Amino acid sequence: MVMGRSPREKVAIVALKSVNWASRISRRGAGTVAGGRVGLRIAPTLLDSLARGRTIIVVSGTNGKTTTTALCVAGWGGDVTTNRTGANMPAGHVAALAGSSSEKVVLEADEAWLADVVRSANPKVVVLLNLSRDQLDRANEVRQMAERWRQCFTASENSKVLVVANANDPLVVYAASGAPNVSWCDVATNWTLDAQSCPRCTLPLRHTQNSWSCSCGLAKPASITTTLNGELYVGAETSALSLSLPGEFNRGNAAMAATALALVEVTLEESLPRMKAVTGVAGRYTVRSWNEHRVRLLLAKNPAGFDALLTTVPPGTSDVWIAINANIADGRDPAWLYDVAFEKLAGHHVWCFGDRRLDLATRLDYAGVAFHIVDDPKNLRVAQEPVNLLANYTAFQDWMARSEPC
């Protein structure tokens, strides 16, 4: 694993590990990003060096990155190196790679950093899940992101990368179709609001139930991977797809993870049972206790994520808790609440938490959904069953911190 490493890179690795050790000992942080930054400052080529000789899968997209990364790690089996949740930029990647010598690596990559990670880490497989609006106050608008991805995959130095891409997301198809080798996946994609006009020519796209196309020729490609009646098909292979994680979107994430793993010689028979063992991902989907309540924590960071999660709330009159913040990591503008079809919650009672609970309450008021603004948690009623709590990014972190495992 030390082949061709320069003295500077060796120093950078020692510095990285020292900073992370100090960070962990002093309990100031999880000890990944800080050390990674120091390492990269000493040796900007550190990611290239640490990645050399390893088999790497990179996962990117607006939603489902962390879950799909976890499914790839589980499905691969054995000792797999991966980055910690949230540390999905190069500093987190070098920290993960420096901390383990395993040959098998799965890295979650922030959409905006994907091109840099591909160039440096030279992954064997890149999984492109989806692209949709997210934190528009600090991120690029979504079509620009698709254009940057496309430039990455048309670059000749990246021509050997095997791309696994969502055929139902026109922005992803536009981005990936420049790559010479793409395994297209026909997976459930509920959100198409960001792809009504063609990413290539801006003319209106024609969406039908199972397909989409544009008069310029961009269209849904033929897929190697599909899910049908509980079965997963990847090329000539078929296997029953059964997961512990809820939601059609997670079946799609698993299908794409299995497709990526097939490209590193892991069969569906091997990968899928291991994926079923995943019951929670960094606290998501897990039931935790808070005061006398039991809450199932669900993370949704943007309209597409919220829309997907709302499909997992069973119809009825149950209580649903929703927590909304608008910190920098969430996007400071909660305008996106109006892109979520909260009307689907009609009949439920929604309890509004978080710094922007009044924005949420206003949205629910106009959606005709019963709401309660929680200024004082003492007023909450205790549910018999675990109550679903949908939270955006920092609100989710707040709830992870204040609740405990059951």
Added chain:
Amino acid sequence: MLKIAVLYPELLGTYGDGGNGLVLYERARRRGIEASLTTVELRDEVPNATVYLLGGGEDGPQRLARDLLSQSSFAEYVQNGAHVVAVCAGLQILGHTFCVEGDDRYAGLGLVDVVTSRGAERSVGELAVRVGGQLLVGFENHGGKTTLGVGVEPLGTVVKGRANDGCVDGFKTEKIWATYAHGPVLAMNPWFCDDILSNIVGHDLEPLETAADLLYRQRCAVLSRD
């Protein structure tokens, strides 16, 4: 019958702008005003409506929206007295020219004597505008610098943020309200929605209590504290 038409939300709806149509509709309906809410999609013909809503959008979709509108009867309906509420890219489309990627002078609909050029930097953040005696609060995210023609009134003066040029926001004609406060500006500012509604229906409105009253008070307090 108050006919509300939200134009091309697939193109001009990047920032939750569809919410404005919903809020206008709900605030009318809850007062017993007969109203309808229509979403005009890409292939739909633009209907003859009482009020049109135009939202914000990215460059390519903004250009397509302008092209579709110029081929429709939209301008004719507006000249014949329809009302318009436009935010962000929608605001720019109503003027003579605006900027999109690769083109610094794309022709707008020219319904108002306004031109938008590329700003020195992107304007992103909280926006507060003094409109008459009221404060309009919201969020802006755009790259334009909008210059009003002689005699065109701005919607208000900027208290926080940049809007058109750091001094004034949007514009206001007899039947058009335009602001850079994108997204659900009518949700966040119930008084502004009611001003528009009262102007359209031609009479005063009875008070209406909504969660938005609490939200508006909170946002005003936060913005005046910062």
